[in-house]
Amino acid sequence: MFSAFTNSLKIPELRSRIFYTLALLFVARVAAAIPLPGIDPHPLQQFFADQTAAGAGSLVGLYNMFTGGALVKGAIAALGIMPYISASIIFQLMTAVVPALSRLQQEGDVGRQKLTQYTRYATVLICLIQGTLLILALENPGRLFPGYDINTYGSIVITGKLSFLITSVIFMTAGTMLLMWLGEQITQRGIGNGVSLLITVGILADIPGAAAATYQLFFAPVGVARLGLPQGIVMGLLFVLVTMGIIMVVQGQRKIPVQYAKRVVGNKVMGGQSSFLPLKVNYSGVMPVIFASAILLFPQQIFSQIGAAFNIKFLVEFADNLLRGHWTYYAIYTSLILFFSYFWVSVMFKPIQIADDLKKYGGYIPGVRPGEPTAQFLDFIMTRLTLAGALFLTIIAVMPDFLLFELNVPQRIAIFFGGTGMLITVGVVLDTMKQIETFLLQRHYDGFLKKGRIRARSNSPTGMTGDALSTEAVMKIALPMLIIFLIGLIAWGIRHFAL
Numbered sequence: 277m278f279s280a281f282t283n284s285l286k287i288p289e290l291r292s293r294i295f296y297t298l299a300l301l302f303v304a305r306v307a308a309a310i311p312l313p314g315i316d317p318h319p320l321q322q323f324f325a326d327q328t329a330a331g332a333g334s335l336v337g338l339y340n341m342f343t344g345g346a347l348v349k350g351a352i353a354a355l356g357i358m359p360y361i362s363a364s365i366i367f368q369l370m371t372a373v374v375p376a377l378s379r380l381q382q383e384g385d386v387g388r389q390k391l392t393q394y395t396r397y398a399t400v401l402i403c404l405i406q407g408t409l410l411i412l413a414l415e416n417p418g419r420l421f422p423g424y425d426i427n428t429y430g431s432i433v434i435t436g437k438l439s440f441l442i443t444s445v446i447f448m449t450a451g452t453m454l455l456m457w458l459g460e461q462i463t464q465r466g467i468g469n470g471v472s473l474l475i476t477v478g479i480l481a482d483i484p485g486a487a488a489a490t491y492q493l494f495f496a497p498v499g500v501a502r503l504g505l506p507q508g509i510v511m512g513l514l515f516v517l518v519t520m521g522i523i524m525v526v527q528g529q530r531k532i533p534v535q536y537a538k539r540v541v542g543n544k545v546m547g548g549q550s551s552f553l554p555l556k557v558n559y560s561g562v563m564p565v566i567f568a569s570a571i572l573l574f575p576q577q578i579f580s581q582i583g584a585a586f587n588i589k590f591l592v593e594f595a596d597n598l599l600r601g602h603w604t605y606y607a608i609y610t611s612l613i614l615f616f617s618y619f620w621v622s623v624m625f626k627p628i629q630i631a632d633d634l635k636k637y638g639g640y641i642p643g644v645r646p647g648e649p650t651a652q653f654l655d656f657i658m659t660r661l662t663l664a665g666a667l668f669l670t671i672i673a674v675m676p677d678f679l680l681f682e683l684n685v686p687q688r689i690a691i692f693f694g695g696t697g698m699l700i701t702v703g704v705v706l707d708t709m710k711q712i713e714t715f716l717l718q719r720h721y722d723g724f725l726k727k728g729r730i731r732a733r734s735n736s737p738t739g740m741t742g743d744a745l746s747t748e749a750v751m752k753i754a755l756p757m758l759i760i761f762l763i764g765l766i767a768w769g770i771r772h773f774a775l
Contacts, residue, residue, distance in 0.1 A: 297466035344478020528557035560620035568612035
């Protein structure tokens with residue numbers, strides 16, 4: 277496997293794509309570290325540090341994870357790539373219910389370009405709305421961050437002019453559009469899915485902090501509670517098992533055999549081949565976990581504020597039971613994951629359309645009649661696969677909370693043992709490795725695995741569109757950024773150890 281990384285740098289096209297991807301990811305991380313003019317991020321960082329130490333979770337904390345910490349830093353990329361993802365999800369769902377958008381999707385490249393254009397317009401609109409609400413919330417942090425006290429932490433916004441609101445919204449919108457452009461460039465001229473890589477790098481940006489917390493957990497001073505060697509071995513084994521479980525859920529699929537009938541076209545006999553139809557165990561991906569986490573936190577905040585405002589003890593207690601660590605939270609959380617798993621499959625998976633396409637091209641499932649019986653058979657199989665995938669998804673989603681509340685593992689460490697971030701990271705890494713392995717196999721190099729090959733997460737083949745830049749051009753971009761990165765790393769180390 278390690279020789280595969282060495283071989284990947286021997287192929288000029290693949291090497292240029294890798295360096296180009298790293299250079300653009302570096303630009304994205306720089307955008308996540310430049311604060312907006314007029315914002316002091318230190319009070320917000322201190323508040324989040326206290327919340328993390330207390331093990332409290334919130335929707336803002338989940339959003340901050342997707343932005344790679346840019347929200348806490350008050351950066352120009354504070355909105356992250358999430359507005360673009362939200363717009364993409366909206367149009368993806370609308371294509372299933374709006375006939376006009378569905379026709380556009382079926383028109384080939386022209387229709388897809390039109391949908392991409394609409395998605396970009398929607399991204400700008402979402403950025404303007406979210407940016408305005410975020411700046412207004414930062415002026416009164418207690419509304420957005422429950423428990424934030426200005427007298428304790430201080431003010432986040434150090435200026436209150438209308439021009440600050442307008443310029444900040446413009447900066448954050450421009451930051452999101454920059455990330456969107458970087459993601460598209462990585463997809464076309466780099467390696468891997470650009471948007472997914474941006475989210476993954478943002479999640480992995482907290483690895484140094486998690487490593488420092490792990491070191492303190494096992495090598496704390498005398499008199500402070502710390503873990504020993506047996507607990508460390510258990511955590512290591514648990515990490516391996518969770519990672520294996522996520523890979524099994526992401527890669528797992530049920531192969532439905534498909535037989536194509538022979539057809540005589542002129543003097544040629546077409547068809548007569550055997551194939552299979554892959555049905556994924558986790559067809560909905562990480563979307564049920566994101567939807568369940570977001571929706572479950574809204575009632576908690578609403579009931580808590582109403583109960584405190586009108587002194588209703590029942591609502592306050594019910595809101596407390598909806599926090600992480602209570603059985604009510606996990607019961608509702610599990611139900612929501614199951615519901616959204618089936619909802620996503622019902623919207624995106626079309627057994628009738630698949631059955632019609634098979635019948636159109638002369639394909640059939642052995643033992644099942646074409647047409648409506650095939651659609652019922654596929655729906656029957658997918659329903660049971662979705663149940664298994666949703667159960668595995670629930671176990672992986674609650675694993676960090678088990679470590680956090682039962683084993684007292686710090687939250688910065690627990691998030692790497694499952695949850696939304698770990699699901700996204702493993703899936704994106706598998707996709708990227710699959711693309712690199714495709715390049716290696718085309719050049720007659722060994723891939724990452726000697727036995728078997730890495731399968732794609734989606735049914736459609738991964739595109740390698742876009743012209744790769746030359747190695748010289750990429751080095752002109754990557755070398756100065758690498759020098760800046762090393763200087764920043766040295767400065768961070770001097771500052772960290774000096775404190």
